[in-house]
Amino acid sequence: MRFFVALLLLIPVSFILQEFIPVFDWAYGSRLLLVHTAFFAIAIATPFPVMLLFALFTGFVWDARYHIPIHTSEEVYGGLVSQELPFGFTIFLLGLTGALIQGVRPFFRRGRWELPVFMIGLCTFLALILEYLVINFHRGGLETPGDLWWKLLMTSLFSALVSPFLLLLLSRLADQTRYRIQTEGLKRRHTYDGDAI
Amino acid sequence: MSRLNIVFLAVFVGLVVWITLFQPSVVRQIQNGAMVAFRPFIEASSAVRTGVEEAGSEPLSPAQLRAQVEELERDRNRLKLEVIQLDEVRRENNALRRALQYQQRAPLAVVATRVLSRKPRTWYNTLVIDKGLLDGVEVDSPVIVPSGEEAALVGKVSEVVGDHSAIVLLLTDEMCQVSAKFENSQDQGILSGQRGALRQTPDLQLRYLSKEADASAGRRVISSGAGGLFPPDLLLGKVISLEIGAIDASATVEPTVDFDDLKDVFVVLPADSDRIPEALAPEDGEMEALEKPDEDS
Numbered sequence: 028m029r030f031f032v033a034l035l036l037l038i039p040v041s042f043i044l045q046e047f048i049p050v051f052d053w054a055y056g057s058r059l060l061l062v063h064t065a066f067f068a069i070a071i072a073t074p075f076p077v078m079l080l081f082a083l084f085t086g087f088v089w090d091a092r093y094h095i096p097i098h099t100s101e102e103v104y105g106g107l108v109s110q111e112l113p114f115g116f117t118i119f120l121l122g123l124t125g126a127l128i129q130g131v132r133p134f135f136r137r138g139r140w141e142l143p144v145f146m147i148g149l150c151t152f153l154a155l156i157l158e159y160l161v162i163n164f165h166r167g168g169l170e171t172p173g174d175l176w177w178k179l180l181m182t183s184l185f186s187a188l189v190s191p192f193l194l195l196l197l198s199r200l201a202d203q204t205r206y207r208i209q210t211e212g213l214k215r216r217h218t219y220d221g222d223a224i
Numbered sequence: 225m226s227r228l229n230i231v232f233l234a235v236f237v238g239l240v241v242w243i244t245l246f247q248p249s250v251v252r253q254i255q256n257g258a259m260v261a262f263r264p265f266i267e268a269s270s271a272v273r274t275g276v277e278e279a280g281s282e283p284l285s286p287a288q289l290r291a292q293v294e295e296l297e298r299d300r301n302r303l304k305l306e307v308i309q310l311d312e313v314r315r316e317n318n319a320l321r322r323a324l325q326y327q328q329r330a331p332l333a334v335v336a337t338r339v340l341s342r343k344p345r346t347w348y349n350t351l352v353i354d355k356g357l358l359d360g361v362e363v364d365s366p367v368i369v370p371s372g373e374e375a376a377l378v379g380k381v382s383e384v385v386g387d388h389s390a391i392v393l394l395l396t397d398e399m400c401q402v403s404a405k406f407e408n409s410q411d412q413g414i415l416s417g418q419r420g421a422l423r424q425t426p427d428l429q430l431r432y433l434s435k436e437a438d439a440s441a442g443r444r445v446i447s448s449g450a451g452g453l454f455p456p457d458l459l460l461g462k463v464i465s466l467e468i469g470a471i472d473a474s475a476t477v478e479p480t481v482d483f484d485d486l487k488d489v490f491v492v493l494p495a496d497s498d499r500i501p502e503a504l505a506p507e508d509g510e511m512e513a514l515e516k517p518d519e520d521s
Contacts, residue, residue, distance in 0.1 A: 046265040047272060050343045052484060058346075075225075076232040083239060091258035095348050095391055096248065096383055097399050114251045115243035122236055155346060162347055163419070166398065170419045182346070 030206030031077060034069050034197075038085055041065040042092065055174050057181035060151060062089060063121070064186040067147040068193040070125035071135045072201070072208055078125045086118030093117075111165040112158060120157055124150040136208060140194055148187030152179050252385070259386040266352065270340045274487075298336040298488050304370045305334055305490060312457070332455060334368070334490040335359050340389070342486070349394040349417060349483070350382065355491060358387040366454045366492040367392050369481060376459040376480040377402065377447060378489050390491075394483055395460070396426050403450040404430055404460055411437040412448050415460055415477060428461055430475040439466040439475045455492065 041062045050058045066085045070078045094117075096110045128150050134142045156179060163169045201208050225233075246254075278290075285293075309332050337359075341352035355361050367378040379400050382393035393400045396417035404415035413433040418426060430445060443463045449456025461477040 042262070043265050046262065046269040046341070049273065056343065058343075060346075075229045079232050079236040083236065087243065088258070091254045092262055093345055094251070094255065095345055095350060095393075096251070097348065097393070113244045114246055114254075115240055118240050118243060122240065158347060166419065172419075178346075 029204040030201055031073070033200045033204060034073070034081070035084075037065055037069070037196075037200075038062070038081070038088070042088060051181070054181040054185075055178040057178045057185065059185040059189060060182060061189065063151055063154060064147060064189050065193055066121055066125065067128050067150050067186070068143075068190055068197055070128045071132055071143050071146075071194070072197045075126070075129060078129060079122060082121040082125050083118055086115070086121045089117045089121075090114050111162050116158075116161070120154045123157075124154050127153070135194070140191060143194060144187050144190045147190040148183040151186040152183040155179055155182060252383075255383075255385045256387075259389045263386070263389065266340050267354075270338075294338075294488075298338075301370050301488060302334060302336045302490060305332070305368070305375055308370070308373060308375055333493040333495075335361065335493060337361075337390075337489055337491055339486050339489060342484075348399075349379075349397040351379075351392040351394065351486065351489070352385075353390050353392055353489060353491070354388055356384050356386045356388045356390045359491075360493045361390045361491050362494055364453055365494065366458070367489050368458060368492060369486065369489050371459050371480050374457075374459045377454060378481055378483070378486065380453070381491060392489070395428065395479060395481070396483055402454055402460065403448045404445050405448040406437070406439065406463075407444040407446050409438060411439070412450065413437075413474070415445065426479075427464060428477040428479055430463075430477050431472070433466075433473040433475060435468055435471075435473050437466075437473055437475075439463050439473070441465065445475075445477050 041064075045061045048059050048061060050056055062085060066081060069081050073081065094112070094114050096114075097112075128143075128146050131142045131146045134140075159175070159179075160169075198208070200206070335355055337353040337355040339351050340354050343349060344352060353361075353367075361381055361384055363381055363384060365381040367380060368375045369378055370376070377395055379392045379394040379397070381390050383391045385391060394417070395402065395415075398417050398419045401414050401416040403412060405412040411434055413430045415428055415430045418429055430439075433439065441463055445460045445463060447454045447456055447458040447460060459480045461479040464476045464478050466473055466475045
């Protein structure tokens with residue numbers, strides 16, 4: 028329980044830090060999506076129902092802060108149209124990608140972080156590309172300039188690069204709060220339950 | 225999947241559907257609350273960014289002095305815009321006197337704002353500014369900056385997210401579409417950004433031009449004022465190239481504004497706004513001066 032409370036505090040902290048992370052113009056306008064990365068790390072370390080709760084909480088706050096109801100110009104179309112990305116869409120995205128990333132929990136349990144790190148980058152990529160596809164669907168046509176892929180790749184790369192630190196933080200938190208991430212006979216490394224390694 | 229997981233999944237899906245069906249007014253209230261909560265951190269990040277930029281360019285001066293200089297610069301830019309507008313009103317007045325026809329033109333009322341955050345969303349070119357509902361800012365209010373002796377369009381207010389916060393959709397975004405024309409010409413088209421425009425200062429596209437349009441490179445593009453959303457004669461950019469299609473033509477336009485170097489911008493308040501903020505209340509006869517040509521006519 029203490030572990031989940033600690034994770035619950037981690038999300039607001041990531042939101043605050045996100046405000047201080049600039050856009051990297053040299054990297055095709057990409058940026059580190061720290062909130063998404065923190066959520067994916069949490070999704071790896073928690074059971075499915077808890078992951079869904081975190082998706083709900085994180086997605087809701089993200090949309091409350093960053094949702095932009097884009098209206099089509101009245102000058103051109105003479106009225107307003109529905110929003111491209113509805114409020115709450117991020118919750119759906121995080122729930123979907125969080126469910127995917129749950130598939131690598133056994134690796135994290137075994138103390139193998141290679142695949143979880145890769146999956147965090149991949150899920151960041153998926154979340155962004157899904158957003159972009161929905162925007163294209165609303166606007167019509169599918170435009171995929173070359174810079175787009177670089178932006179997606181760079182954003183995903185930033186997430187993947189930061190994720191080991193978050194996974195390490197989570198494992199330390201698990202140790203401190205005696206939360207047992209791994210459940211089956213993997214005592215030789217990263218027990219996360221307070222036992223000596 | 226266990227029964228518990230299925231129950232949680234069903235509840236999750238239900239909640240997501242419920243949230244996506246929120247009324248815009250409810251969403252606005254939620255976002256206003258979020259903006260109030262995050263405002264200190266947004267301002268702190270803005271201060272950090274400014275500090276880093278200044279540290280890299282010039283020696284640091286005392287904070288109070290820096291704030292005063294910024295305030296004076298904002299005032300100077302606002303006055304410059306008002307002078308530009310005054311000149312335009314005078315020119316128009318003279319022209320109309322000659323033609324013995326007068327059409328009253330309301331002066332632009334602007335409010336100076338500071339850019340708090342740049343491109344907070346991945347797929348939208350936006351800014352967050354420090355003026356909002358209580359400052360008279362409304363959705364679709366044009367946002368401008370001085371460019372030499374003229375005013376250049378930055379974008380429009382996409383959403384007012386608090387008493388002192390609003391989101392500006394930049395001209396470089398595909399969804400910010402402006403009725404535009406070439407200077408000293410009646411050739412009109414629709415100017416907008418390009419989807420997935422990811423470079424620092426992406427080019428704009430002027431679409432739906434006549435195939436016979438005179439769009440030589442370097443020709444200036446200005447707002448036409450058609451539709452009434454954006455004031456006429458706002459500088460938008462310069463033509464780089466023209467592509468002629470089967471039924472119409474489109475031009476690639478280099479924007480006038482350097483969108484990555486925006487620190488202070490000006491929001492044009494609605495002409496019928498009855499909430500002229502204090503910053504714009506008649507001071508030193510400014511508003512009076514703007515209205516004087518109308519009275520003379």
